[in-house]
Amino acid sequence: MSADAPEIHVAVDLTVLTLRDGALSVLLIQREDEPHRGKWALPGGFIIPGEDLEEAAYRVLADEASLGSGAVHLEQVRTFGTPGRDPRGHVVSVAFMALGADLPDPQRGDDVADARWWALADLDGVGLAFDHAAVLAVSVDRARSKLEYTTLAVTFLPEEFTVSQLRGVYESVWGTTLDAGNFHRKATRTEGFLEELDRHAAPTGGRPARLYRAGGGDSLMPPLLRSGD
Amino acid sequence: MSADAPEIHVAVDLTVLTLRDGALSVLLIQREDEPHRGKWALPGGFIIPGEDLEEAAYRVLADEASLGSGAVHLEQVRTFGTPGRDPRGHVVSVAFMALGADLPDPQRGDDVADARWWALADLDGVGLAFDHAAVLAVSVDRARSKLEYTTLAVTFLPEEFTVSQLRGVYESVWGTTLDAGNFHRKATRTEGFLEELDRHAAPTGGRPARLYRAGGGDSLMPPLLRSGD
């Protein structure tokens, strides 16, 4: 590799998703500096030489979202590298999605004017910085489709949860309603999805729901399909 | 972005897959230069400033595999960026998979001592350069799993093909055998998968098979699952 190496820079961008009041929501930061000063953007930053991609993602998560690594499930989505996507130069950005359970309101970090959760439904008129609208769309699509054939839904819940809460995750993320009885049967009988506990949640006006935690499995076989879509 | 920007370099690595004599096979090049001189490796190369990721992948495909862009289906798989994966420095590599129908034997390209197709089954004792064994494994896994829920299998076939040939793709890639009758029913009745033609293939010792070409669809709904796996 020569010294006059290409001036290409590598960054990570994070789509941090959680459920707030039953709405799928993403963490955005308001940019304090140019370019796109004042615009809302996904948290992100340049890679430091010697740093792994996941390491950089966790660093950004801590710096700009004040979230520790234990709080989220982190997964690479796709890499965006079209020239011109960043006016500062040729920036190749590795997009990650981070899913977490009821994450706290962010602290304001460096180079950040503001930071807050946005329900996806409220983002319609908001023009995001860079190509972050596309990055966000791809990441949300990925999350939605991975709910079908993996156990990823549990990452939106605390360690112990009820089947109703799990169903609520699917309903919120997919924007559908699911039959409670059929969902219960499917979720509890799919091997590796749920581990049954001996305790029940505090009742909320009805029969108390049994508590579960995530089973060992990663994949849902057969998948849990959204019907029409 | 400052002038003393991080010395990180961006590359693409390609897992080019095809079926040769019914065996899923990958195109490897033998390195002519250090590091890993003499070892077999995935075709790859550094991004040129101002170049898109897909553009770089097609350039590598043309330079090192003498394959035109029309010949393959190209798709991004994952980005590998662990420091130390390349002894020359911190190299972040975007892995692509390229699938094609019965691709020709490669011409020898620049910086390449040799280039040839390897059946995956023959690669057991072969130590690949860099982390290319992992890159290859992830890409092959991705291809195998995408056959289930997308129409990707047709990219391994010429424009016009028979249902038997399509079944052969699944059997070769998955290493299974499928019931011919059930597969025929499933393939022909899944909307968007196949477009029926009015012609038949030349008989090969039995009833001539009807020709099909790829339908418009991308996703297989419901998916075509490999049973046990």
Added chain:
DNA sequence: GCAATAGTGTCTTTAAGACATTATCTT
């Protein structure tokens, strides 16, 4: 005719979806 490959039909089993029913809590 026979062998070979293509394609259809039938039966069984599995699982999804609709929806009724029972269980267990709060008020």
Added chain:
DNA sequence: AAGATAATGTCTTAAAGACACTATTGC
């Protein structure tokens, strides 16, 4: 008791898998 939520059961329908059967070629 009434109302609410949890969980199970029943019935119907759709689709997969096993496998028998028919169709069309070459020899």
